[in-house]
Amino acid sequence: SQSSEWPLSSTEYQRYGRQMIMPEIGLRGQLQLKKAKVLIVGVGGLGCPAAAYLAGAGVGTLGLMDGDTVEVSNLHRQVAHATGRVGMSKVDSAYEYLYALNPEVNYIRHSFHLSPEHAISVFEQYDIVLDCTDHPTSRYLISDTSVLTSKPLVSASALKTEGQLIVLNDPPKPPGDLFGGPCYRCIFPKPPPAESVLSCGEGGILGPVVGVMGVLQALEAIKVLTRRSEAQGRMTDAEPATAQPVKASLLIFSAFSSPQFRTIKMRSRRADCAACSAKRVVTADSLSSGSLDYIAFCGRTTPVDVL
Amino acid sequence: SQSSEWPLSSTEYQRYGRQMIMPEIGLRGQLQLKKAKVLIVGVGGLGCPAAAYLAGAGVGTLGLMDGDTVEVSNLHRQVAHATGRVGMSKVDSAYEYLYALNPEVNYIRHSFHLSPEHAISVFEQYDIVLDCTDHPTSRYLISDTSVLTSKPLVSASALKTEGQLIVLNDPPKPPGDLFGGPCYRCIFPKPPPAESVLSCGEGGILGPVVGVMGVLQALEAIKVLTRRSEAQGRMTDAEPATAQPVKASLLIFSAFSSPQFRTIKMRSRRADCAACSAKRVVTADSLSSGSLDYIAFCGRTTPVDVL
Amino acid sequence: MADPIPLTVEFTGGLEMLFSDQRKHKISIPGQDEDGSASNVAYLIHWLCDNLMKDPRKEMFVLDDSVRPGVLVLINDSDWELEGEANYELQPNDNVVFVSTLHGG
Amino acid sequence: MADPIPLTVEFTGGLEMLFSDQRKHKISIPGQDEDGSASNVAYLIHWLCDNLMKDPRKEMFVLDDSVRPGVLVLINDSDWELEGEANYELQPNDNVVFVSTLHGG
Ligand SMILES: [Zn+2]
Ligand SMILES: [Zn+2]
Numbered sequence: 166s167q168s169s170e171w172p173l174s175s176t177e178y179q180r181y182g183r184q185m186i187m188p189e190i191g192l193r194g195q196l197q198l199k200k201a202k203v204l205i206v207g208v209g210g211l212g213c214p215a216a217a218y219l220a221g222a223g224v225g226t227l228g229l230m231d232g233d234t235v236e237v238s239n240l241h242r243q244v245a246h247a248t249g250r251v252g253m254s255k256v257d258s259a260y261e262y263l264y265a266l267n268p269e270v271n272y273i274r275h276s277f278h279l280s281p282e283h284a285i286s287v288f289e290q291y292d293i294v295l296d297c298t299d300h301p302t303s304r305y306l307i308s309d310t311s312v313l314t315s316k317p318l319v320s321a322s323a324l325k326t327e328g329q330l331i332v333l334n335d336p337p338k339p340p341g342d343l344f345g346g347p348c349y350r351c352i353f354p355k356p357p358p359a360e361s362v363l364s365c366g367e368g369g370i371l372g373p374v375v376g377v378m379g380v381l382q383a384l385e386a387i388k389v390l391t392r393r394s395e396a397q398g399r400m401t402d403a404e405p406a407t408a409q410p411v412k413a414s415l416l417i418f419s420a421f422s423s424p425q426f427r428t429i430k431m432r433s434r435r436a437d438c439a440a441c442s443a444k445r446v447v448t449a450d451s452l453s454s455g456s457l458d459y460i461a462f463c464g465r466t467t468p469v470d471v472l
Numbered sequence: 473s474q475s476s477e478w479p480l481s482s483t484e485y486q487r488y489g490r491q492m493i494m495p496e497i498g499l500r501g502q503l504q505l506k507k508a509k510v511l512i513v514g515v516g517g518l519g520c521p522a523a524a525y526l527a528g529a530g531v532g533t534l535g536l537m538d539g540d541t542v543e544v545s546n547l548h549r550q551v552a553h554a555t556g557r558v559g560m561s562k563v564d565s566a567y568e569y570l571y572a573l574n575p576e577v578n579y580i581r582h583s584f585h586l587s588p589e590h591a592i593s594v595f596e597q598y599d600i601v602l603d604c605t606d607h608p609t610s611r612y613l614i615s616d617t618s619v620l621t622s623k624p625l626v627s628a629s630a631l632k633t634e635g636q637l638i639v640l641n642d643p644p645k646p647p648g649d650l651f652g653g654p655c656y657r658c659i660f661p662k663p664p665p666a667e668s669v670l671s672c673g674e675g676g677i678l679g680p681v682v683g684v685m686g687v688l689q690a691l692e693a694i695k696v697l698t699r700r701s702e703a704q705g706r707m708t709d710a711e712p713a714t715a716q717p718v719k720a721s722l723l724i725f726s727a728f729s730s731p732q733f734r735t736i737k738m739r740s741r742r743a744d745c746a747a748c749s750a751k752r753v754v755t756a757d758s759l760s761s762g763s764l765d766y767i768a769f770c771g772r773t774t775p776v777d778v779l
Numbered sequence: 780m781a782d783p784i785p786l787t788v789e790f791t792g793g794l795e796m797l798f799s800d801q802r803k804h805k806i807s808i809p810g811q812d813e814d815g816s817a818s819n820v821a822y823l824i825h826w827l828c829d830n831l832m833k834d835p836r837k838e839m840f841v842l843d844d845s846v847r848p849g850v851l852v853l854i855n856d857s858d859w860e861l862e863g864e865a866n867y868e869l870q871p872n873d874n875v876v877f878v879s880t881l882h883g884g
Numbered sequence: 885m886a887d888p889i890p891l892t893v894e895f896t897g898g899l900e901m902l903f904s905d906q907r908k909h910k911i912s913i914p915g916q917d918e919d920g921s922a923s924n925v926a927y928l929i930h931w932l933c934d935n936l937m938k939d940p941r942k943e944m945f946v947l948d949d950s951v952r953p954g955v956l957v958l959i960n961d962s963d964w965e966l967e968g969e970a971n972y973e974l975q976p977n978d979n980v981v982f983v984s985t986l987h988g989g
Contacts, residue, residue: 176544179544179545180544180545180547180548181548182545183545183548183549183676183677184548184676184677184678184679185676186675186676187632187633187675187676187677187678189632189633189678189728190676190678207989209989210988210989211989212989214521214551214683214687217551217683218549218551218679218680218683221547221548221549221551221679222548222678222679222680223548237483237486237487238486238487238489238490240487240528240573240574241487241488241490241491241528241529241530241574242490242525242528244521244524244525244528244573246573247572247573248572248573248574248575249572265554265555265556266547266551266553266554266555267547267548267555268555297989298989299987299988299989300987301954301985301987304987321989322985322986322987322988322989323986323988323989324897324898324986324987324988325494325496325898325988326494326496327896327897327986328986329897329983329985329986352956352963353953353954353985354953355953355954356953356954357952357953357954357955357984357985358943358947358952358953358954360944361944361952361954361984362954362987368493368494368898368988369490369491369492369493369494369497370490370491370494370988371491371494371496371497371529371691371694372491372525372528372529372690373525373529373687373688373690373691373694374691375988375989376521376524376525376687376690377684377687377688377691380521380680380683380684380687381680381684383679383680383683384678384680384681384684384727387678387680388727388728412966414730415956415963416732416733417896417897417983419896419907420691420695421496421695422896422907423721423735424733424734424735425723425733425735426723426731426732426733426735427731427961427981428730428731428732428733428961429956429958429961429962429963430961430962430963430966431963431965431966432963432965432966514884516884517883517884518884519884604884605884606882606883606884607882608849608880608882611882628884629880629881629882629883629884630881630883630884631792631793631881631882631883632793634791634792634881635881636792636878636880636881659851659858660848660849660880661848662848662849663848663849664847664848664849664879664880665838665842665847665848665849667839668839668847668849668879669849669882675793675883677883682883682884719861722851722858724791724792724878726791726802729791729802729803734856734876735856736851736853736856736857736858737856737857737858737861738858738860738861739858739860739861
């Protein structure tokens with residue numbers, strides 16, 4: 166439906182007009198979004214709203230990865246699914262919703278759980294990754310793969326009445342370059358003891374809490390994809406573009422506290438990080454050969470396919 | 473599908489289990505939600521996500537009010553609608569989505585714009601109101617009606633890259649009682665000059681920005697509906713229950729600033745408020761007789777049915 | 780003469796458009812107004828109009844000698860109505876935010 | 885003897901369960917440790933275990949003399965790694981937040 170003279174079709178001008186009239190997006194930003202390939206790992210409480218707003222905004226390609234099927238206990242918070250789709254794969258269920266919202270997007274369905282063996286080959290097809298999963302094992306695997314494939318990573322999590330969000334590996338400089346953004350291992354060099362990890366199934370989760378974090382992931386992804394140059398700051402419009410190592414910024418949310426939101430200044434890349442430093446031990450070979458045992462590393466006891 | 477021995481059906485235990493295992497909700501809170509009647513005025517960028525998470529959480533009755541039809545330019549942010557429902561009333565379109573998400577909720581469709589003549593009779597059917605509209609005229613009308621019908625009001629707004637949220641008239645004490653929460657007129661006694669008011673159509677709006685505010689409205693509504701007693705604070709779990717006039721708290725969001733969120737301490741009820749003080753001039757009669765001209769008051773020039 | 784008072788002022792909700800499209804400004808204002816009184820928020824608003832605002836549409840910011848209806852003034856994250864409104868005497872390093880209320884949805 | 889140091893400590897991300905289910909605590913700790921050194925964050929962590937933590941599961945909070953992996957320590961809204969980590973010397977009215985990272989989604 167595109168004419169050769171206009172960079173967008175008239176339907177696209179109509180559909181995206183309300184965001185294109187803002188200087189932060191404009192035609193420039195809309196074309197950046199259209200060109201962008203975004204991978205969402207986990208189509209649950211975070212992935213559903215993140216996918217909805219990224220599809221709405223008109224990213225060109227949206228990859229959805231999840232090996233689970235829809236359960237009725239998901240529906241209080243996983244708002245891209247539906248009661249009539251209980252039992253269907255989450256990826257197919259979300260695709261039905263997303264295609265109805267915006268058929269202009271190219272959706273790619275990965276109806277399986279991420280594993281070290283194929284993580285790199287999947288991530289290579291995308292420009293940016295959203296970690297919408299729910300276990301430390303997958304968080305380390307996704308971060309390591311993002312570093313190895315040079316993709317910025319928007320990572321969020323939520324439990325009970327609280328949420329956390331951080332943009333990692335942004336800009337995605339090569340390992341050893343201290344001007345790249347820190348990775349998950351820079352912030353958390355050691356995994357938490359298995360007994361300290363609660364899932365949403367065990368700890369419970371309030372729907373709008375995880376919903377807010379997922380929507381904010383979509384926002385941060387849009388900001389990364391549409392910013393004018395790599396040197397500009399991520400979370401602020403006021404930071405001067407100096408040649409300082411990039412620090413990350415952690416947003417923490419607590420529904421029943423006041424204030425509800427806090428922004429925390431975090432560190433830059435760690436000079437001895439196992440994944441993103443010159444001294445790294447995580448390599449494409451060690452990762453895809455399975456020699457890094459993410460499960461044992463995180464002390465996990467339940468089966469691998471729960472990733 | 474309810475047995476006489478259990479307060480919830482087994483489907484409901486399954487569907488809401490992940491939120492019921494949290495002490496903040498529990499069986500007590502779930503029954504409060506089931507009993508609750510929530511009115512959402514405006515099924516656009518704020519109302520869509522607010523409705524999704526309130527339906528997901530299992531409020532008993534969800535009223536949807538809007539007189540508009542779905543347009544393709546809505547779909548980048550109004551994620552309860554769909555491309556195939558362009559031209560349908562927004563209320564009917566959202567109903568299709570919400571019913572598929574959770575058929576256990578009783579949905580009430582008000583497919584018309586709020587007007588002073590019928591506002592009171594509609595609000596009287598509900599326990600709490602969400603202002604998801606997009607013009608100061610409706611914001612004053614909704615606040616006045618909330619005060620007159622003693623309903624807490626969760627009010628949000630968004631434009632371009634920014635959003636604002638405030639819980640008003642909570643607790644909803646009678647006019648003149650300074651221990652009730654402030655109303656919209658306490659915070660904004662005078663309407664803004666018409667030329668200073670931008671709509672989303674004119675100013676533009678980023679989808680996740682309005683999305684975040686809508687999800688947070690659902691959260692605040694759930695907090696109001698499930699709190700243990702009226703004396704407890706709204707936005708915090710740490711405030712002592714003292715006999716102080718209740719102050720409101722304004723959340724402001726700015727997508728490209730750092731920090732993105734700020735919580736602002738606002739005033740308590742205004743002793744000379746036109747709506748909620750002992751000196752009030754807004755009464756049920758003056759409101760429903762049309763003697764308060766909300767349009768002229770807000771200097772509006774476009775037709776009334778845009779409300 | 781009182782020392783100048785360093786302040787951070789911020790404009791949001793669209794008001795930044797009136798101030799060179801810049802949200803955050805670090806400024807320093809005189810410690811006293813023309814009458815020798817300690818500088819308060821009323822004086823700051825005048826000062827901003829005269830010194831920082833490049834946009835000619837003053838009526839988008841001020842009306843009848845104060846901020847126009849629909850603009851909130853926040854002093855160190857509190858509504859100025861809790862701090863004495865226009866009479867609040869500014870302290871060094873105060874953070875003053877001017878927010879235009881939004882109405883979109 | 886140095887004066888006691890008043891502090892606000894907060895626990896979130898589930899850690900509040902270990903501290904009487906209360907997120908925010910106003911405390912006052914000795915100005916010096918047993919060796920006469922100025923009280924730092926390492927000392928605060930010990931002090932919290934001994935004086936504020938009622939839950940017997942110390943291993944949910946500390947491991948090898950520091951906080952366990954997966955707990956962030958935030959000093960006045962900065963990661964403690966920017967402030968000198970455990971060696972940061974506490975100042976009166978500092979805000980120290982202990983956050984357990986979340987993994988749900
Ligand atoms: Zn690293
Ligand atoms: Zn009032």
